[in-house]
Amino acid sequence: MGFGGISIxxxxxxxxxxxxxxxxxxxxxxxxxxxxxxxxxxxxMSDDASAEEPKKQIEQEQKDAEFKAADAAKTEEKTESKS
Known part of the structure; x- marks a missing residue:
């Protein structure tokens, strides 16, 4: 018996x-x-996968920059409210 009932x-x-x-x-x-x-x-497929890596890195850097900006704004607000 071969492949799915088909003999050799x-x-x-x-x-x-x-x-x-x-x-x-x-x-x-x-x-x-x-x-x-x-x-x-x-x-x-390999070119597409390697092209996505820099995009992910840029997105992560943008998120980090937004987080740092938001953190700096909160720190500034706390400093202003204490004075």
């Missing part, structure tokens, strides 16, 4: 028919195209 001989027969219909050159080109598409997809 049935797979070999289907592969042979596909090779007869399309030829090995077209199948080789198709394999290369699929490989380059997968490589391009992986590269785009």
């Amino acid at each position: 001989w049935q797979l070999v027969i289907v592969l042979g028919i596909i090779i007869l219909l399309f030829g090995t050159k077209k199948l080789r080109n198709l394999g290369g195209d699929v490989g380059s598409a997968v490589k391009g997809f992986k590269k785009a």
Whole structure:
């Protein structure tokens, strides 16, 4: 028993028919195209992930700056209310 009830001989027969219909050159080109598409997809995903890191860092720095500004304003209010 092979893949989901398909025997190895049935797979070999289907592969042979596909090779007869399309030829090995077209199948080789198709394999290369699929490989380059997968490589391009992986590269785009890694570029996208590395592009998000600086954005997250900038957002965190902005939040820190806002927190420091709010903290400074509270300290200033306390100082003014004591005087």
